[in-house]
Amino acid sequence: MSHIDIRDMSFTYTGKRMILKDINLQIEQGEWVAILGHNGSGKSTLAKTLVGLLEPAQGTVAIAGTIITPETTPAIRKQIGIVFQNPDNQFVGVTVRDDIAFGMENLCVSREEMLERIAFFAKKVGMEKYLDKEPASLSGGQKQRVAIAGILAMQTGIMIFDEATSMLDPYAREDLMKYIRQLHQEGLTIIMITHEIEEALLADRLVIMKEGKIFADGRKEELLKQPEVFAQSALVMPLALQMAMQLDDEATFGEVKAFLWESTFAK
Amino acid sequence: MGIHFREVSFHYPQNQLTFYQAIADITLQIAKQDEFICLIGRTGSGKSTLAQHMNALLLPTEGSVEIFGSLITNKRDKKINYNLLRKHVGLVFQFPEYQLFEETVEKDIMFGPLNFHVPPEQAKQIASETIKLVGLDETYLKRNPFNLSGGEKKRVSIAGILAFDPDILVLDEPTSGLDPQGKIQMMELFKAIQAKTGKSIIIITHDMDLVYEHASRVIVLHDGSLIYDESPEVLFRRGDLEQFHLQYPNTIKVLSALRDRFGLDLDIYQKNLPDALLAIKKAVAR
Ligand SMILES: Nc1ncnc2c1ncn2[C@@H]1O[C@H](COP(=O)(O)OP(=O)(O)OP(=O)(O)O)[C@@H](O)[C@H]1O
Ligand SMILES: Nc1ncnc2c1ncn2[C@@H]1O[C@H](COP(=O)(O)OP(=O)(O)OP(=O)(O)O)[C@@H](O)[C@H]1O
Ligand SMILES: [Mg+2]
Ligand SMILES: [Mg+2]
Numbered sequence: 240m241s242h243i244d245i246r247d248m249s250f251t252y253t254g255k256r257m258i259l260k261d262i263n264l265q266i267e268q269g270e271w272v273a274i275l276g277h278n279g280s281g282k283s284t285l286a287k288t289l290v291g292l293l294e295p296a297q298g299t300v301a302i303a304g305t306i307i308t309p310e311t312t313p314a315i316r317k318q319i320g321i322v323f324q325n326p327d328n329q330f331v332g333v334t335v336r337d338d339i340a341f342g343m344e345n346l347c348v349s350r351e352e353m354l355e356r357i358a359f360f361a362k363k364v365g366m367e368k369y370l371d372k373e374p375a376s377l378s379g380g381q382k383q384r385v386a387i388a389g390i391l392a393m394q395t396g397i398m399i400f401d402e403a404t405s406m407l408d409p410y411a412r413e414d415l416m417k418y419i420r421q422l423h424q425e426g427l428t429i430i431m432i433t434h435e436i437e438e439a440l441l442a443d444r445l446v447i448m449k450e451g452k453i454f455a456d457g458r459k460e461e462l463l464k465q466p467e468v469f470a471q472s473a474l475v476m477p478l479a480l481q482m483a484m485q486l487d488d489e490a491t492f493g494e495v496k497a498f499l500w501e502s503t504f505a506k
Numbered sequence: 507m508g509i510h511f512r513e514v515s516f517h518y519p520q521n522q523l524t525f526y527q528a529i530a531d532i533t534l535q536i537a538k539q540d541e542f543i544c545l546i547g548r549t550g551s552g553k554s555t556l557a558q559h560m561n562a563l564l565l566p567t568e569g570s571v572e573i574f575g576s577l578i579t580n581k582r583d584k585k586i587n588y589n590l591l592r593k594h595v596g597l598v599f600q601f602p603e604y605q606l607f608e609e610t611v612e613k614d615i616m617f618g619p620l621n622f623h624v625p626p627e628q629a630k631q632i633a634s635e636t637i638k639l640v641g642l643d644e645t646y647l648k649r650n651p652f653n654l655s656g657g658e659k660k661r662v663s664i665a666g667i668l669a670f671d672p673d674i675l676v677l678d679e680p681t682s683g684l685d686p687q688g689k690i691q692m693m694e695l696f697k698a699i700q701a702k703t704g705k706s707i708i709i710i711t712h713d714m715d716l717v718y719e720h721a722s723r724v725i726v727l728h729d730g731s732l733i734y735d736e737s738p739e740v741l742f743r744r745g746d747l748e749q750f751h752l753q754y755p756n757t758i759k760v761l762s763a764l765r766d767r768f769g770l771d772l773d774i775y776q777k778n779l780p781d782a783l784l785a786i787k788k789a790v791a792r
Contacts, residue, residue: 252653276685277657278656278657278684278685278688279654279657283655283656324683327603378550378553378554379554379600379601380548380550380712381549405682406679406682407549408547408548408751409714409751409752410752411548411549412712434683434684434686436686437756473685473687474686475690478715478760481779482760482779482783485783486787491790492786492790494768495764495786498763498768499760499764502760
């Protein structure tokens with residue numbers, strides 16, 4: 240039994256057009272998976288079915304052996320946290336502090352522990368000076384940082400990031416990725432939806448969606464040998480690999496190419 | 507002159523007693539034509555605040571902004587037609603959600619043209635042309651903009667500004683949320699618009715590759731102050747960018763790794779893949 244187990248799952252918003260079509264996806268505990276795919280391919284919809292926000296029309300989604308239903312959803316939410324694509328959808332509180340606390344409120348975290356975690360994770364994302372501010376008065380990237388802190392503070396075993404870093408500056412992004420890597424090493428299951436190939440390369444496994452289906456799924460080293468898969472799904476190969484592929488004269492550029500491949504995966 | 511900032515500072519009210527200074531003492535000029543400017547800086551450095559001064563959505567707390575001949579200051583001036591300024595300078599918001607409000611995509615895109623007195627039939631025509639420019643087909647016109655994916659919303663919000671054909675385009679993170687090929691197409695669209703009309707374009711972004719490849723001028727904000735205003739060639743040769751939480755473009759990073767690994771005599775300052783490949787071939791041949 241996989242940690243996340245999606246079987247023959249389809250989803251529709253309107254009752255007519257199927258948005259997710261016959262999805263089968265198994266993710267093991269401790270995996271780091273990046274989900275890629277064109278705009279409208281169904282990534283966010285898929286993520287929402289994983290936390291019981293959207294209910295499949297057909298098939299099942301199970302987390303740690305429990306099939307998600309309206310009855311099991313509250314318990315499932317304690318195991319899986321999601322940072323939404325639009326941070327505003329996550330804000331309910333009057334202050335940044337309230338918003339970081341919000342996710343913890345259903346988790347039976349003691350008040351002391353909660354305050355500690357708020358302080359720790361606000362600092363982790365560089366927002367410790369903003370705790371009393373209204374979330375609405377933050378810049379775009381600051382909102383994303385707060386949304387991220389709220390999920391990190393829940394310390395759930397599975398974390399989903401839906402384009403959670405799209406408005407961070409490169410430095411903040413790198414900082415966060417370092418921390419996610421640490422969480423991954425501690426055994427967390429990470430699902431990262433992203434359009435940034437450099438970010439996806441930090442994962443072990445890539446799942447590429449296209450028109451509501453899983454178009455490709457495999458280890459990054461394998462998928463990156465198939466440029467056609469990227470071309471057909473609105474993706475672009477990492478720059479170093481594009482270079483390696485276009486330096487075709489093996490005798491002259493063999494070593495350079497080998498280095499470009501190595502450096503792409505040495506992160 | 508298109509837009510002229512003179513010693514502009516802006517304070518967000520914090521509560522009754524205090525305020526937050528988001529930009530400080532900014533002086534800068536943007537020509538009406540032929541500028542391709544990228545505005546960069548770390549999270550919270552004041553980019554969106556500055557952008558909202560360019561079409562008088564925010565009024566400077568101190569200093570003035572001259573927009574197509576109208577002098578904008580702290581006080582609203584009855585003689586200035588603020589609505590018309592928005593026809594001069596079209597601003598795409600960072601979050602499309604702040605810009606979409608009609609019940610169909612079509613009405614959203616038609617809003618600008620109608621606001622500037624384009625006849626309804628023509629506005630409808632414009633909407634079906636513009637939706638295709640941003641990579642969506644006409645079936646999207648009847649959709650509710652709130653039921654779109656993130657990237658689809660972004661595209662619609664860009665279409666909504668292109669539709670009324672402003673004289674200058676200010677785009678706040680227009681490629682965040684777009685898929686990689688969509689991002690390339692969107693940049694090609696902006697380039698094509700500029701090639702055809704000469705309109706100046708200002709783009710806020712965290713994507714250093716985009717900056718290096720496309721900008722003719724880069725403005726860097728840090729803690730609300732303008733610290734650099736120069737070409738990308740000059741900017742990315744600086745050694746101190748990390749202190750401002752900025753990064754170097756991927757071409758430079760990959761080429762410098764190659765140079766160091768193989769001790770190549772390699773010019774690492776290349777803006778795109780074809781140039782980078784040429785540089786590698788030259789260096790290896792040496
Ligand atoms: N609330 C909704 N009602 C109806 N259709 C929707 C709704 N939300 C999304 N859709 C449609 O479902 C499809 C999948 O949307 P989804 O948000 O899952 O895409 P995505 O892969 O996350 O795209 P993006 O990269 O743009 O975020 C899109 O075509 C979108 O238009
Ligand atoms: N409505 C507001 N009220 C109070 N402070 C605000 C408001 N909007 C922005 N600020 C503050 O002003 C500063 C600049 O914000 P701005 O949105 O201009 O930044 P930015 O450079 O666009 O950042 P980002 O890259 O994250 O979008 C931030 O520190 C932010 O917290
Ligand atoms: Mg999405
Ligand atoms: Mg901003």
